[in-house]
Amino acid sequence: MSRYLKLVNFELNRFIKIYMVLIGITIVSQITGVFISARRYLSIASEKTQGGSMSIDEFLNQYGFMSFADVARSLWFVGPIFLCVVSLLIYMFFIWYRDWFGKNTFIYRLLMLPTARINVFLAKATTIFMLVLGLIALQLVLIPIENYLFQWMVPVDFRTDMPVQHITSSLRNFYFMFPQSFTEFMIIYGIGLMAVCVVFTAILIERSYRWKGIIVGILYGAAALLLFFLPVILQETILYQFFYPMELFVLQLVTGIIVLTLSIVVSHFLLTKKIRI
Incomplete structure (x- = not known):
């Protein structure tokens, strides 16, 4: 366990500089977005009401109250989130291929450590x-x-206040990031962890068999996806509306556990028996 934790700490330290940059961009961009969005709205409000062309009630009837949801829909707010998501998706591949194609083929040193190779995975x-x-x-x-x-920044007469939970639920494009219950958290992030393991296994297949491995890795990913969604496919086709919602949930939970376990088992086999350095 201690060697596994040391490997985790090592991997985190390798990405920490880029990670801090992503954090900095997110903080600066989103706070800037709050200032820009609020000032733009207040500028329009001031122009319309102080010029005498509109009363405050007429302005609010036409333009509406401002809420934090308006800020959260701006590019200043969602842009850094997209950047972080894309960066981590790329790093899912980079975290392995860097060790093969980096200086001195670092994967050799990792796999020769006095610990089970699956701990690297x-x-x-x-x-x-x-x-x-x-x-x-x-x-x-x-x-x-x-x-x-x-x-x-925005006077109470011009804004609609929202609790944090309503703000996160209003980010429809990022609903998966902010589960509204512990059960949703376990489901969404359990699926995410499963997906990471499937991608890692496909990478190891490619590294083990090279050109043929590319095709096999893609087929493995497709097969894992098919297996995971098999209960839903059956529910909508052959066994149309046969399962109750709870039964369908349990079946998907089972298929998810099977896919996750299969990925770890296959990766363990590849790391110990087939991997090329």
């Missing part, structure tokens, strides 16, 4: 998972701060 998967959770935690800390800043 698990440490990299844990690293991706922790990086994702770290960015989610950052966002959950930032939103109340940004909401307070928004309320400080």
